[in-house]
Amino acid sequence: MKINRGHRFKLRPTEEQASLLFQHVGVCRLVYNLALEQRRDHHRQYRNCTGKHISYGSQAAELTALRAGFDWIRAVTQTAQQQALRDLDRAYQNFFSGIAAYPTPRKKGVNDSFRLQGREVAFRRLNKSWGLVKLPKMGEVRFRWTRDIPGKLKNVTISLDPLGWHISFSTEVEVEVGRNFGPTVGVDRGVVEAVAYSDGTFADFPKARIKSLDKKARRAARALSRCRKGSSRRKVARARVAALRAKAARVRKHFNHAETARLARSYGVVCIEALKTRNMTASAKGTVEEPGVNVRQKAGLNRSILEIGWFQFHQFLMYKLAAAGGELRLVNAAYTSITCSCCGIIEKTNRKSQAVYECVDCGLSANADTNAAINILQAGTRPAWRERVAAPAKRKSHLEADGLAA
Numbered sequence: 001m002k003i004n005r006g007h008r009f010k011l012r013p014t015e016e017q018a019s020l021l022f023q024h025v026g027v028c029r030l031v032y033n034l035a036l037e038q039r040r041d042h043h044r045q046y047r048n049c050t051g052k053h054i055s056y057g058s059q060a061a062e063l064t065a066l067r068a069g070f071d072w073i074r075a076v077t078q079t080a081q082q083q084a085l086r087d088l089d090r091a092y093q094n095f096f097s098g099i100a101a102y103p104t105p106r107k108k109g110v111n112d113s114f115r116l117q118g119r120e121v122a123f124r125r126l127n128k129s130w131g132l133v134k135l136p137k138m139g140e141v142r143f144r145w146t147r148d149i150p151g152k153l154k155n156v157t158i159s160l161d162p163l164g165w166h167i168s169f170s171t172e173v174e175v176e177v178g179r180n181f182g183p184t185v186g187v188d189r190g191v192v193e194a195v196a197y198s199d200g201t202f203a204d205f206p207k208a209r210i211k212s213l214d215k216k217a218r219r220a221a222r223a224l225s226r227c228r229k230g231s232s233r234r235k236v237a238r239a240r241v242a243a244l245r246a247k248a249a250r251v252r253k254h255f256n257h258a259e260t261a262r263l264a265r266s267y268g269v270v271c272i273e274a275l276k277t278r279n280m281t282a283s284a285k286g287t288v289e290e291p292g293v294n295v296r297q298k299a300g301l302n303r304s305i306l307e308i309g310w311f312q313f314h315q316f317l318m319y320k321l322a323a324a325g326g327e328l329r330l331v332n333a334a335y336t337s338i339t340c341s342c343c344g345i346i347e348k349t350n351r352k353s354q355a356v357y358e359c360v361d362c363g364l365s366a367n368a369d370t371n372a373a374i375n376i377l378q379a380g381t382r383p384a385w386r387e388r389v390a391a392p393a394k395r396k397s398h399l400e401a402d403g404l405a406a
Helices: 015-045 056-069 078-097 207-225 232-266 295-308 310-323 368-381
Strands: 002-012 113-117 122-125 130-135 139-144 152-161 164-174 184-189 195-197 269-273 327-331 356-358 365-367
Touching: 015 056, 015 078, 015 113, 015 152, 056 078, 078 113, 130 152, 184 232, 184 368, 195 368, 207 232, 232 295, 232 310, 269 310, 269 368, 295 310, 310 327, 327 368, 356 368, 365 368
Parallel strands: 184 269, 269 327
Antiparallel strands: 002 139, 002 164, 113 152, 122 130, 130 139, 152 164, 184 195, 356 365
16 A cells, blocks of 8 residues: 655755745745636636636646746746646646635745655755755755655655744655554543543643743734834744744644554554534634623633644544554544443533543542543444344245245
């Protein structure tokens, strides 16, 4: 089985190389936006005509003429510009297939990336911590080597975020996926305990680190609001806020990667609640005519869910279990937090607090999140309901009915 793997590293370009990277990002964004505008204008003009259409091939041919007319566009490798056109073509295909919205223009500060084909990129290791990647038009650029890069290189993406330049190697790896006969575990995602397991353990989520970064980001945001618009200090303050937010996102992503990888290695079946995180974190403000209730409490709950990353945890766990031969089972989340895992009684008053569950019927006393995880495990491993097989009918066969039986 062939699977695609991504390996992301921190780039350390020189000032001249960073200038070339900025030029590549800007030109690729411009090519994408020009191609998008051309497609929109063409659709408005020829919407009722047959035989007139725009495709990647026609726009790639016009790209050659555009490069011939402008030196600053020709200075950027053509492959990166072609990949931008391919991205646009894929966006239109997704739109017409009904799986995505209509393509929108790319923005500076948001879509700062470009992609190269693997055949024109080469990399080598310098020492234990550093490597060199040879990029077209830029030469060899240093990057922080933190792990091996196995498999066949398919493409390379270079991106800019508030923490600097990064490079992602996408490789194709041949793996043998067999059936994973490991044990089964139930997983409950919460707010106080980020992840609770049916065996009574909890994941060590770095909540203190996230809270510290959030506090610094709020303080930096207040300092940003006091800066004069258009000033150099405001630019520096805005970059500081973005960097602190990005660090918190990186801490959260690392936790979800590490914890889901451990689950994929240790268990063959993982049962988890089927939660619609987007609906759960919707705002409760309402409208002017019909204002919401408990808005501040709901906002705090939404913030806690998003800072843990419930949906990200689910996505990582899904693909890592599939690669390890395991199985992810989704169960209905209804009543899992107020159902007794011992006797099965459903009683809201049994949950005394956020962390304490005490059953008034059988006397079970346990952590509320652990009790919910056990309920999730039982729901995910419960045999499917089947109708009772009726007794065989007592009637003569068609041979006996016709008098032909021996």
